[in-house]
Amino acid sequence: MPSYAHLAHAHDRPALERLWLMFRHDMSQYQGQLPHPDGTFRDDRLRAAFVDPGWAPYLLRIGEAPAGLALVRGLDEPVRVLNSFFVVRGARRxxxxxxxxxxxxxxxxxxxxxxxxxxxAGAVAFWRRVATEIAGAEGWAETRHAVPDRPDLPPDVWISFTA
Known part of the structure; x- marks a missing residue:
């Protein structure tokens, strides 16, 4: 079976920056965020993934074509967080x-x-399916937590599981 998630290196950064714009554009629908005047979105998480030792950036590929991204944080902590995850629309399903x-x-x-x-709704179904596939039907939990510094937003849903 081919590998889809590749640990990103400095030469992958331009592709990840472009994918990040697509990801943040998709997320703006749910978080009510607009781009900065130059058309970009905040990218502190993407920057951290390339410099912070507790983070790891992944470039998702189908063959040579970039198909998405995954940013992991908490590698130096007891719980890892899949901080950002995105698959381009043409590669979904x-x-x-x-x-x-x-x-x-x-x-x-x-x-x-x-x-x-x-x-x-797509993320809700996807992450519940992922948690069930990885940890089993009884091996995961779902909680809700307020979004830090954003009392105007509904709480985030958090799924926890062990892999």
Whole structure:
């Protein structure tokens, strides 16, 4: 079976920056964020993934084509967080997202958390399926937590499981 999630290196950064814009554009629908005047979105998480030792950036690929991204944080903590995860629309519904999450979590075994928004029906179904596939029907939990510094937003949904 081919690998979809590849640990990103400096030469992958331009592709990840472009994918990040697509990801943040998709997320703006649920978080009510507009781009900065130059057309970019905040990218502190992407920058951290390339410099912070507790982070890891992954480039998702189908062959040579970039198909998405995954940013992991908490590698130096007891619980890892799949901080940002995105699959381009043209690659969705092919099982690539699930396989990529399996690959990423297998490289960093242990407890995991993933946040998403209740209003994002696709994410709700995807992350519940991922948690069930990886940890079993009874092996995961779902909680809700307020978004830090954003009392105007509904709480994030967090799924926890062990891989």
């Amino acid at each position: 092919r099982g690539i997202g699930l396989r990529a999450v399996r690959e990423v979590t297998a490289r960093h075994p242990g407890p995991w958390k993933v946040a998403f928004q209740d209003s994002n």
